[in-house]
Amino acid sequence: MNEAVKVEHLTKIYNHSIKAVDDISFYLKEGEAFGFLGPNGAGKTTTIKMLTTLISKTSGQAYVYGNEISSNSIAIRKLIGYTAQDIEVDEDLTGRENMILSSRLYHLSAAKARQRGNELFEILGLTEAADRSAGTYSGGMRKRLDIATALVHDPKIIFLDEPTTGLDPQSRFALWDYIKGLNQKGTTIFLTTQYMEEADNLCERLAIIDNGKIVAEGTPEHLKEEIGGDTITLEIKDSSNSGVTSRDNAVKTLTGLPNIKDIKVLDNNRLSLNAANGSYIIPEIVSLLQEQNIVLGRLEFANSSLDDVFLKYTGHELRVEEQKKKSNVMHHGRKRRS
Amino acid sequence: MITETYALFGRAMKKLLRSPVTIFFSLFMPLVWITLFGQLFSKFAEMPGFPTKSYMDFFTAGVVVMTVLTSAFQSGLSIVLDMDSGFLDKLLVAPINRLSILMGRLLTDGVRIIIQASIIIAVALLMGAHIKTGFLGYLMMIIIAACFGIAWAGLSNIIAIATKNSEVTMMAGMLLTFPILFMSSALMPINLQPKWMETVAKANPASYIVDGIRSLMVSATFDWALIAKAFIVIIVVALFSISGSIIMLRRVNH
Numbered sequence: 001m002n003e004a005v006k007v008e009h010l011t012k013i014y015n016h017s018i019k020a021v022d023d024i025s026f027y028l029k030e031g032e033a034f035g036f037l038g039p040n041g042a043g044k045t046t047t048i049k050m051l052t053t054l055i056s057k058t059s060g061q062a063y064v065y066g067n068e069i070s071s072n073s074i075a076i077r078k079l080i081g082y083t084a085q086d087i088e089v090d091e092d093l094t095g096r097e098n099m100i101l102s103s104r105l106y107h108l109s110a111a112k113a114r115q116r117g118n119e120l121f122e123i124l125g126l127t128e129a130a131d132r133s134a135g136t137y138s139g140g141m142r143k144r145l146d147i148a149t150a151l152v153h154d155p156k157i158i159f160l161d162e163p164t165t166g167l168d169p170q171s172r173f174a175l176w177d178y179i180k181g182l183n184q185k186g187t188t189i190f191l192t193t194q195y196m197e198e199a200d201n202l203c204e205r206l207a208i209i210d211n212g213k214i215v216a217e218g219t220p221e222h223l224k225e226e227i228g229g230d231t232i233t234l235e236i237k238d239s240s241n242s243g244v245t246s247r248d249n250a251v252k253t254l255t256g257l258p259n260i261k262d263i264k265v266l267d268n269n270r271l272s273l274n275a276a277n278g279s280y281i282i283p284e285i286v287s288l289l290q291e292q293n294i295v296l297g298r299l300e301f302a303n304s305s306l307d308d309v310f311l312k313y314t315g316h317e318l319r320v321e322e323q324k325k326k327s328n329v330m331h332h333g334r335k336r337r338s
Numbered sequence: 339m340i341t342e343t344y345a346l347f348g349r350a351m352k353k354l355l356r357s358p359v360t361i362f363f364s365l366f367m368p369l370v371w372i373t374l375f376g377q378l379f380s381k382f383a384e385m386p387g388f389p390t391k392s393y394m395d396f397f398t399a400g401v402v403v404m405t406v407l408t409s410a411f412q413s414g415l416s417i418v419l420d421m422d423s424g425f426l427d428k429l430l431v432a433p434i435n436r437l438s439i440l441m442g443r444l445l446t447d448g449v450r451i452i453i454q455a456s457i458i459i460a461v462a463l464l465m466g467a468h469i470k471t472g473f474l475g476y477l478m479m480i481i482i483a484a485c486f487g488i489a490w491a492g493l494s495n496i497i498a499i500a501t502k503n504s505e506v507t508m509m510a511g512m513l514l515t516f517p518i519l520f521m522s523s524a525l526m527p528i529n530l531q532p533k534w535m536e537t538v539a540k541a542n543p544a545s546y547i548v549d550g551i552r553s554l555m556v557s558a559t560f561d562w563a564l565i566a567k568a569f570i571v572i573i574v575v576a577l578f579s580i581s582g583s584i585i586m587l588r589r590v591n592h
């Protein structure tokens with residue numbers, strides 16, 4: 001296995017007192033999309049900034065493509081792309097000027113810079129706006145430009161710190177598609193997010209981080225499975241002669257299917273299935289039952305979500321706090337243990 | 339490193355040219371000085387021991403240096419803006435030499451100072467000042483002003499990176515400019531100043547820049563000794579301010 005990132009006992013203490021990242025260890029395989037899921041203040045940005053050589057570590061080791069972060073920062077900078085939580089584009093420059101600046105900083109030739117710029121603008125849907133001042137862009141466009149400027153040198157790995165926080169749903173979904181496409185073309189992705197669906201949607205593997213510590217790690221499916229899987233409730237239509245036989249027939253048909261962990265008979269015509277990765281096996285269930293001429297009245301699906309996972313591991317719910325507002329009201333607000 | 343510096347210089351120049359009004363901010367005080375004080379102090383020139391016949395000929399170099407100080411002290415504001423917006427992180431995460439981040443900035447300050455110094459000198463000439471060394475002397479004045487400005491701007495960047503605060507950076511510039519000017523040869527010849535001020539003025543780098551620039555206005559030929567002294571001072575200030583800024587930049591965020 002080739003590791004793109006390897007982190008061992010990494011710790012960051014700010015100003016000798018604030019333990020922002022507390023002895024975390026994890027890895028990223030090459031080509032993987034990996035995510036950090038955690039609330040505001042969990043230590044996501046601090047971790048990313050250590051890995052991108054922007055801040056120093058306090059202790060532990062971390063390697064990016066085999067390069068140690070504190071001793072080999074120059075080698076790392078050549079390999080990585082990074083977009084910060086806050087959008088970093090120069091609003092006095094046009095989109096294209098921002099791109100060309102980044103290209104020059106990564107030593108692309110002028111011709112290559114132009115070509116790569118056009119390519120990225122096309123993919124990210126910025127072609128129309130390329131020659132407008134970035135100050136006139138919407139939040140979603142600015143984020144896309146920011147990502148484009150981080151990709152000029154075709155990095156092996158890109159670090160995206162909360163790429164969709166603050167974007168409208170439409171921009172968010174568009175960005176998801178783009179990030180997936182990028183990953184499919186082979187770019188390793190490390191992203192952080194406060195959104196369950198984002199982690200679920202984009203990450204092959206994720207770590208849940210809270211108060212500077214990794215509290216759980218695995219594929220979204222695996223994590224959800226640990227808390228019990230999804231619940232599928234089937235209502236079998238009373239067929240003319242006897243619904244009971246149909247029901248038993250259904251139990252027999254579904255028993256032993258991989259992923260189905262448990263089948264409970266609720267009443268004469270209702271079954272409850274406990275399944276890992278339930279949404280994916282529904283089509284199979286439906287067609288299997290059809291083959292047996294068992295008619296379904298209705299099907300209910302209750303998805304175990306990463307919310308439940310988060311709650312299980314941290315003991316509190318993940319609440320997305322948009323930009324923290326400093327006001328007196330804060331003093332009355334519930335404060336998360338810190 | 340040259341490509342990087344040039345790219346960042348290009349960025350800063352575009353920003354400067356897109357809001358040219360910033361060129362005029364730091365010209366305001368020097369223009370007031372040259373028009374008001376140039377008249378007000380004109381009788382100084384009649385004092386025994388005063389080196390020039392007209393106070394304007396004497397005073398212009400002081401006002402040029404004032405312009406340079408005011409303007410150079412604003413240099414750090416841009417880096418604070420870049421720190422606040424996060425743009426600096428984008429630069430720091432790129433595989434570029436930290437010196438190019440600084441030089442891209444300082445060269446732009448150099449261009450700004452060339453424009454500003456030219457305007458001030460033009461106004462001084464309109465007000466009756468003369469440049470005895472002619473056009474070449476004028477060019478040399480601008481070169482000294484720009485080089486000193488670049489070196490001095492480094493100091494502003496040290497303050498800016500250390501404090502990460504634009505108000506403090508501004509205030510430090512404003513509070514320091516006037517004492518530096520008053521305790522130099524900018525307004526009064528050093529030999530006419532009280533003894534203790536004379537000592538301070540001689541230790542003040544600005545005095546050597548003023549003297550170098552002034553020599554080009556008042557003596558008919560290039561006074562290479564004074565010009566060389568000005569450049570030595572520029573080099574010393576630059577070494578200190580640029581290495582200081584780089585050290586600060588390397589440990590920013592840590």
Ligand SMILES: Nc1ncnc2c1ncn2[C@@H]1O[C@H](COP(=O)(O)OP(=O)(O)O)[C@@H](O)[C@H]1O
Pocket residue numbers: 014015018019020038039040041042043044045046047
């Ligand atoms: N520069 C800093 N100086 C001191 N404390 C910091 C600094 N940056 C972050 N912190 C603290 O470290 C903790 C983790 O912050 P951060 O990594 O930004 O979390 P996240 O990105 O998950 O929201 C927080 O308690 C935050 O207040």
Ligand SMILES: [Mg+2]
Pocket residue numbers: 041044045046085161162
């Ligand atoms: Mg963050």
